[in-house]
Amino acid sequence: MGVPFFQVRDELKRLNVKVFSSNYELYADMSARMRAVIESMVSRSECYSIDELFVDTSGMRGSLEDLGHQIKARVYKCTGLPVGVGIGTTKTLAKLASYSAKRWHKSTGGVLDLCDPDRRNRALQHIDVGDVWGVGRRLNEKLNMLGIGKAWDLAQYDAWSIRKMFNVTLEKTVRELRGISCIDLEEVTAPKQVICTSRMFGQRQYSFSDVAESVASYTARAAEKLRAQQSLCLVMRVGIQTSMHCLPEDRYSNGAIVNLPYPTDDTRVLVQYALYGLKHIYREGYGYAKSEILLMDLRQRGEYSMNLFQPEQSASADRLMSTMDSINRKFGKGTLRPARITAAPGWSMRRQLMSQSYTTRLDQLWCVS
Structure with a gap:
């Protein structure tokens, strides 16, 4: 295991x-x-x-x-x-x-x-x-x-x-x-208090641009999860690490906590600050195996008190994010995405032995003769 x-x-x-x-x-x-x-x-x-x-x-x-x-x-x-x-x-x-x-x-x-x-x-x-x-x-x-x-x-x-x-x-x-019920059935799933998006890379990444693209991609995914549960984020953590199986001198792991200017679910703002955090922890010369985005200090829309002196997310940003999610639901995940993210990145997880998606893709239906 x-x-x-x-x-x-x-x-x-x-x-x-x-x-x-x-x-x-x-x-x-x-x-x-x-x-x-x-x-x-x-x-x-x-x-x-x-x-x-x-x-x-x-x-x-x-x-x-x-x-x-x-x-x-x-x-x-x-x-x-x-x-x-x-x-x-x-x-x-x-x-x-x-x-x-x-x-x-x-x-x-x-x-x-x-x-x-x-x-x-x-x-x-x-x-x-x-x-x-x-x-x-x-x-x-x-x-x-x-x-x-x-x-x-x-x-x-x-x-x-x-x-x-x-x-x-x-x-x-x-x-x-003893048979005494103390934990109720939760028919409605409570919103997550922390949202994490992370994957191992398909191969080691040695350039800042490739690691930055992975961070932007994971941030965009986390933002989608954030909007799905009607939450806003005020603090995020960006993390990167090399393989655990490297020689000790080739290992490096670090993370940065980033405070956002206001509670937001705007992918553009989250990506901007995630890359800002990455710049402070990235070190040249290492082969990175993984990056991670952690969204913390989550607030439910309409259920938190605003600070009179704190800015808030604009209505136009809300409409833009809603439109982007609608397009991606209709035409497929990643149809509309930040320009920093490519369609087929080289750092994607290596899944060479993946079974077919028998139930969700017409071109991979199980054929019986």
């Missing part, structure tokens, strides 16, 4: 492992199809990630386990995607049930219902605390030092003591493991 492909290429070839480059367009479309199928069978849902949903089954008749098998079968029939279904009285238990359904697939068939207290308790006694939702590696180590090795041990620990030693979030986890 996380080992560079070039380091294991020969071993993968020897083992006849099939390797595919990332295809985000295909992933996003298949995720949307999966979500549409599931949402047609329930009344409320929360999209948690690209491959995971929480659904509310309150008021639904019949066996929830049967419903889980129906969801699993329909998703597979409509999309070809195998999924696991976990059922619980809380979101934390549902996550654990989903994990256990896949782990014990032979006995569960990919669907596990932990609503029954006895079944829930038996499962918790066999699940490591590190597999509980929200318990990371460091927290797992600290819990192990307290003698908490299984999810059952955490569920039995005094919730108030957990809150004092750690935080209220872990206290909620303890109560959720």
Whole structure:
């Protein structure tokens, strides 16, 4: 996990492992199809990630386990995607049930219902605390030092003591493991507090102009995400770095925090200040492998107080950005873009083993003869 492909290429070839480059367009479309199928069978849902949903089954008749098998079968029939279904009285238990359904697939068939207290308790006694939702590696180590090795041990620990030693979030986890719901279903996704856009380059970049183009491109993408959630940005961070696998003397990494003159989602302003930050951290003589844009201090439109002495984004800029987004939605991403960004940059991510976009491009449809 996380080992560079070039380091294991020969071993993968020897083992006849099939390797595919990332295809985000295909992933996003298949995720949307999966979500549409599931949402047609329930009344409320929360999209948690690209491959995971929480659904509310309150008021639904019949066996929830049967419903889980129906969801699993329909998703597979409509999309070809195998999924696991976990059922619980809380979101934390549902996550654990989903994990256990896949782990014990032979006995569960990919669907596990932990609503029954006895079944829930038996499962918790066999699940490591590190597999509980929200318990990371460091927290797992600290819990192990307290003698908490299984999810059952955490569920039995005094919730108030957990809150004092750690935080209220872990206290909620303890109560959720006991079957007490503390985390609500979020039907409307909350706006992101930070927006990050970053990719590894397809090959090392040694000129300022190429790195600057990547920064401009990532800034434009981040600005689109910013406008999509109706947010404005006041602070941004620009970062660049060489490869982790270089010799120590060839490594360089740096970032710059840039304060914007006013909250904005204007691609032109964001690109201008991003390049300003890049000029202060760029060093000649290095082969850069990655650049990154981080938009911070985000404000929701209409939900923040303006400073009387602070300028604000003009109405003409709002109209221009809206027009640009409309054109790109209609004619394709990147149809209208800053002049700094070329259509086929040399620094683009190398994805030579990418599968076809079977579901989103007419020229790549799967042909069956």
